[in-house]
Amino acid sequence: MTEHFSPYDADRPLMLKCSCGQDHSAADHRHEAAAVELRQRSLTSEFEAYSNEFIEATLVKALFPQDAVRRRFLRAVGKSTALAAISSVLPVASMQALAQDAGKKAGSLEKTNLRIGFIPITCATPLIMAQPLGFYKQQGLNVEVTKTAGWALIRDKMINKEYDATHFLSPMPLAISMGLGSNATPMNVATIQNINGQAITMSLKHKNNRDPKNWKGFKFAIPFEFSMHNFLLRYYLAEAGLNPDTDVQLRVVPPAEMVANLRAGNIDGFLGPDPFNQRAVYEEVGFIHLLTKDIWNGHPCCAFGTSTEFIEKNPNTFAALYRSILTAAAMARDPKNRELIARVIAPQAYLNQPEAVLNQVLTGKFADGLGNIKTVPDRVDFDPMPWQSMAVWMLTQMKRWGYVKGDINYKQIAEKVFLITDAKKYMKELHQKVPEGAYPKFSIMGKEFDAAKAEQYAKSFDIRKAG
Structure with missing residues (x-):
C-alpha cells in the first residue's frame, strides 16, 4: 500500500543535524x-x-x-x-491548485471544525456543493453542513452560536442586526448565494386566471417575513393594485411544505424557492405563473453569512470559508457544470430531490405546468456579489411595509452588514473577475431604483403601510 504524505507531517522535525554535533x-x-x-x-x-x-x-x-x-x-x-x-466538465486542475495553496494556509486557522446550517433548496447550491466536492477541505476546514427545518430555526441557531455560519435569506442578517423579530445580534452577509431562482407558482385550478388584479381574497405562502420572496410578492401584488396586507392572505410556510399545502387547497399559490416551484409541476399540482427574474432580473435571494463576532474571533477561518464559497459559486456559474451539480446536491443528505427536477431548475430548460417547455438559461444564477444597493432596497421594503418605524440610515446599515469589500478582496485572491462599485442601480418592474434616493423611493408607492 502506498504511503501518502500527510499535511500534518510538516510539523515533524527533519533530522538533518550532523550526528557528531560538531561545526561543519x-x-x-x-x-x-x-x-x-x-x-x-x-x-x-x-x-x-x-x-x-x-x-x-x-x-x-x-x-x-x-x-x-x-x-x-x-x-x-x-x-x-x-x-x-x-x-x-469540472475545473479539476484549478481545484488541485487551490488545494495545494490551502496547505500553506491551514496552519493559521483559529477553528477548523465548523457547523454550517442550510435549508434544502437550490438557493444553497454553492454552500452545499462545497462539502461533497471538497472545497472546504481544500481550505483546511472540516465542515458539517446541517439540514435545517426552517428559517426561524436558522436565525435562533445563529444567535445561540449553535452554527458557526449559515445559509441566510439575504434580508435576514439586516433584520437580525436591527433587532427585528429577535434580539439585536450583529450579522454579516459575506456572499449572495444565488440571484433569480424563485417563482410564483399557482394551483392548477387558477390556470385560466392569470391576471393578479383578480386575485383578491387569495391565500399565498412565503417562506419567511424577512425574505425576498415576501418583498417581491408584495411588490408584484401592489403593482397590480392589491394591498398585500388587506386584499390577500400571506402565510409563512416552510419551503418543503409548500407543495403539500398547494395540493391540499390550503393556499392558492406561493412565491417560493426552487426546487419546489418545479416540484409542484412535477407532481402535477401547480404551474409556474411567473419567474421572479421577470419582476427583477438579477435580484438577490439567499446569502452566505455569519455573525460579526465569529468574524472578529476567527478572521483566518472566515477567510478560508470565503474562499471555499467563492470557489463553489464560480463553478456553479458555468452552465456546463449544472447537470453534474444537480447530481451532487440531489442525495438525501442535501436536497433529497429527483435529479430531473433539479436539472430543470439549474439548466433553465423546464416544463411550466401549462403544457409548455421553456428555455430560460438564467432562471437561476450564482453571482456572489453582496451589492450594498441590494441591501438598501431590502431596507426600503421593510420601511414601506411597516417592519421598520422611523428614520433609517440606509447606507450605514448596508455597509455594516453587506461585506462587499471583503468579497472583492477574496475574489481577487482567487483570480476571479472583480466588478467595480458598491451601489449599482436596478430596475424592478420597469421602475429604477437608485440607492442614493432610498427614502424618496420608499415613500413613492401609492400602496404601502400607513404611518
Whole structure:
C-alpha cells in the first residue's frame, strides 16, 4: 500500500543535524543545504500528489455516492478515462491548485471544525456543493453542513452560536442586526448565494386566471417575513393594485411544505424557492405563473453569512470559508457544470430531490405546468456579489411595509452588514473577475431604483403601510 504524505507531517522535525554535533566545514554546509532543498522539494511533490489524489477521489465519490456503482464505473472505464471525462466538465486542475495553496494556509486557522446550517433548496447550491466536492477541505476546514427545518430555526441557531455560519435569506442578517423579530445580534452577509431562482407558482385550478388584479381574497405562502420572496410578492401584488396586507392572505410556510399545502387547497399559490416551484409541476399540482427574474432580473435571494463576532474571533477561518464559497459559486456559474451539480446536491443528505427536477431548475430548460417547455438559461444564477444597493432596497421594503418605524440610515446599515469589500478582496485572491462599485442601480418592474434616493423611493408607492 502506498504511503501518502500527510499535511500534518510538516510539523515533524527533519533530522538533518550532523550526528557528531560538531561545526561543519564549508563543503559540509553546502552538502547539508542541498539535502534540505532536496527534502523540501520531495515534501512539496508528495503533498501535491496527496492533494491531487484527494481532489480526484472526492469528485468521483461525489458524482457516484454509492460504493457499488462507483466501483463498477471505475472498473468499466478505468481511472484515467474517468478522470479525463470529469476534467472535461469540472475545473479539476484549478481545484488541485487551490488545494495545494490551502496547505500553506491551514496552519493559521483559529477553528477548523465548523457547523454550517442550510435549508434544502437550490438557493444553497454553492454552500452545499462545497462539502461533497471538497472545497472546504481544500481550505483546511472540516465542515458539517446541517439540514435545517426552517428559517426561524436558522436565525435562533445563529444567535445561540449553535452554527458557526449559515445559509441566510439575504434580508435576514439586516433584520437580525436591527433587532427585528429577535434580539439585536450583529450579522454579516459575506456572499449572495444565488440571484433569480424563485417563482410564483399557482394551483392548477387558477390556470385560466392569470391576471393578479383578480386575485383578491387569495391565500399565498412565503417562506419567511424577512425574505425576498415576501418583498417581491408584495411588490408584484401592489403593482397590480392589491394591498398585500388587506386584499390577500400571506402565510409563512416552510419551503418543503409548500407543495403539500398547494395540493391540499390550503393556499392558492406561493412565491417560493426552487426546487419546489418545479416540484409542484412535477407532481402535477401547480404551474409556474411567473419567474421572479421577470419582476427583477438579477435580484438577490439567499446569502452566505455569519455573525460579526465569529468574524472578529476567527478572521483566518472566515477567510478560508470565503474562499471555499467563492470557489463553489464560480463553478456553479458555468452552465456546463449544472447537470453534474444537480447530481451532487440531489442525495438525501442535501436536497433529497429527483435529479430531473433539479436539472430543470439549474439548466433553465423546464416544463411550466401549462403544457409548455421553456428555455430560460438564467432562471437561476450564482453571482456572489453582496451589492450594498441590494441591501438598501431590502431596507426600503421593510420601511414601506411597516417592519421598520422611523428614520433609517440606509447606507450605514448596508455597509455594516453587506461585506462587499471583503468579497472583492477574496475574489481577487482567487483570480476571479472583480466588478467595480458598491451601489449599482436596478430596475424592478420597469421602475429604477437608485440607492442614493432610498427614502424618496420608499415613500413613492401609492400602496404601502400607513404611518
